[in-house]
Amino acid sequence: xxxxxxxxxxxxxxxxxxxxxxxxxxxxxxxxxxxxxxxxxxxxxxxxxxxxxxxxxxxxxxxxxxxxxxxxxxxxxxxxxxxxxxxxxxxxxxxxxxxxxxxxxxxxxxxx
Amino acid sequence: xxxxxxxxxxxxxxxxxxxxxxxxxxxxxxxxxxxxxxxxxxxxxxxxxxxxxxxxxxxxxxxxxxxxxxxxxxxxxxxxxxxxxxxxxxxxxxxxxxxxxxxxxxxxxxxxxx
Numbered sequence: 108x109x110x111x112x113x114x115x116x117x118x119x120x121x122x123x124x125x126x127x128x129x130x131x132x133x134x135x136x137x138x139x140x141x142x143x144x145x146x147x148x149x150x151x152x153x154x155x156x157x158x159x160x161x162x163x164x165x166x167x168x169x170x171x172x173x174x175x176x177x178x179x180x181x182x183x184x185x186x187x188x189x190x191x192x193x194x195x196x197x198x199x200x201x202x203x204x205x206x207x208x209x210x211x212x213x214x215x216x217x218x219x
Numbered sequence: 220x221x222x223x224x225x226x227x228x229x230x231x232x233x234x235x236x237x238x239x240x241x242x243x244x245x246x247x248x249x250x251x252x253x254x255x256x257x258x259x260x261x262x263x264x265x266x267x268x269x270x271x272x273x274x275x276x277x278x279x280x281x282x283x284x285x286x287x288x289x290x291x292x293x294x295x296x297x298x299x300x301x302x303x304x305x306x307x308x309x310x311x312x313x314x315x316x317x318x319x320x321x322x323x324x325x326x327x328x329x330x331x332x333x
Binding site: 111116138139141143148149150151152153156158159196198200206207208209210211212 | 225252254259260261262264267277307309311318319320321322323324325326327329
């Protein structure tokens with residue numbers, strides 16, 4: 108069974124700092140991996156999706172990387188802003204007919 | 220705009236009562252999913268459906284039921300058999316057979332037992 112772990116559980120940084128969020132998974136035979144953002148009491152917003160054949164994806168200040176062999180993905184946020192404060196969730200999918208497995212998330216606080 | 224609509228946003232259930240959470244999508248997605256989120260935990264799968272009139276149990280299906288009579292709709296019923304239903308419920312959808320596409324989520328329903 109696929110297990111997804113996110114470390115750290117919470118992170119607080121000053122505004123402007125670059126930061127990295129980590130995601131690890133136990134089964135490397137993944138179909139794709141998706142990073143989401145969740146604001147308090149809200150649904151999940153997709154940030155980036157990496158297919159199994161890809162190594163990274165970028166969107167604005169966000170860059171997500173994937174290393175299947177080591178079972179790891181990182182989400183890099185450049186020049187963090189207070190508006191980036193949210194919980195970030197990583198999810199992996201094993202196959203087309205499989206559901207996604209989620210980590211518990213990293214709660215990020217960016218202080219002005 | 221295409222998206223997933225969940226209703227209601229807040230729902231209160233009395234002991235022994237069944238309640239139904241609505242999930243509607245206009246994305247023309249084949250697959251739909253229901254997840255439960257508890258504080259400090261990741262999302263856990265309740266039920267999912269790949270096509271109309273077919274659905275499968277997820278990891279925590281006990282005390283829940285679903286139907287998929289239309290492609291656009293995937294309602295979730297929380298029955299009285301679910302002993303601890305207070306949680307945040309999220310509905311998602313996806314395109315089948317395309318690894319370039321991930322999940323799209325609704326805004327969630329917060330269910331509280333009173």
